[in-house]
Amino acid sequence: MKKVLIINGHQRYEKVAEGKLTKIYIDSATEFFEKNGFLVKHSVVESDYDVKQEVEKFVWADYIVFQHPIYWMGVPWITKKYIDEVFSAGANNGIYINDGRSRSDATKCYGSGGLMQDKSYMLSLTYNCPTSEFSNKDGFFEGLSLDEANVATHKTFQFCGANPLETYSIHDVYKGDLNMDAELENFKKVLEKNFI
Numbered sequence: 231m232k233k234v235l236i237i238n239g240h241q242r243y244e245k246v247a248e249g250k251l252t253k254i255y256i257d258s259a260t261e262f263f264e265k266n267g268f269l270v271k272h273s274v275v276e277s278d279y280d281v282k283q284e285v286e287k288f289v290w291a292d293y294i295v296f297q298h299p300i301y302w303m304g305v306p307w308i309t310k311k312y313i314d315e316v317f318s319a320g321a322n323n324g325i326y327i328n329d330g331r332s333r334s335d336a337t338k339c340y341g342s343g344g345l346m347q348d349k350s351y352m353l354s355l356t357y358n359c360p361t362s363e364f365s366n367k368d369g370f371f372e373g374l375s376l377d378e379a380n381v382a383t384h385k386t387f388q389f390c391g392a393n394p395l396e397t398y399s400i401h402d403v404y405k406g407d408l409n410m411d412a413e414l415e416n417f418k419k420v421l422e423k424n425f426i
Contacts, residue, residue: 236260236271236295241309281319293351296352300355325390326346345391360402
């Protein structure tokens with residue numbers, strides 16, 4: 231049976247970002263995976279998590295879904311803290327051995343010491359900015375694609391050997407005219423493409 235870890239990377243800010251949208255996506259993903267016969271575990275970065283148990287969840291999982299908002303062009307600070315604590319504790323504990331380089335073998339490259347080669351991950355992101363800002367040389371991100379704009383998160387997983395799946399993102403979340411039925415249908419299509 232396939233196993234998936236869903237990480238809630240939301241950080242709450244009262245009246246601005248209370249986590250309702252993140253919860254909708256996590257509930258939708260959970261329903262999708264359970265319906266399709268996956269075993270599901272959850273992690274919540276804004277909680278009193280146990281670092282050792284979190285490492286064990288990564289070791290257990292075949293797949294990781296990382297659901298989080300983009301705050302100031304990256305993960306929320308509490309989510310970065312979770313990554314730093316959990317991935318660092320994963321050294322020689324199933325996440326990575328070292329940075330991959332070897333004094334005795336110059337062919338071993340930086341970033342090749344990961345132990346998660348048999349795992350895949352999916353980013354699911356919530357954004358205030360419109361989709362038009364990506365892959366647009368005149369846009370805010372100066373031509374960067376969505377994935378290029380999130381390179382730090384991708385490289386964190388790839389450093390540990392995990393393989394990227396298609397990224398999902400929702401945009402203009404503060405405009406007030408989101409068609410959540412359509413957005414969740416798009417989300418489901420990405421989940422089907424990535425996991426079925």
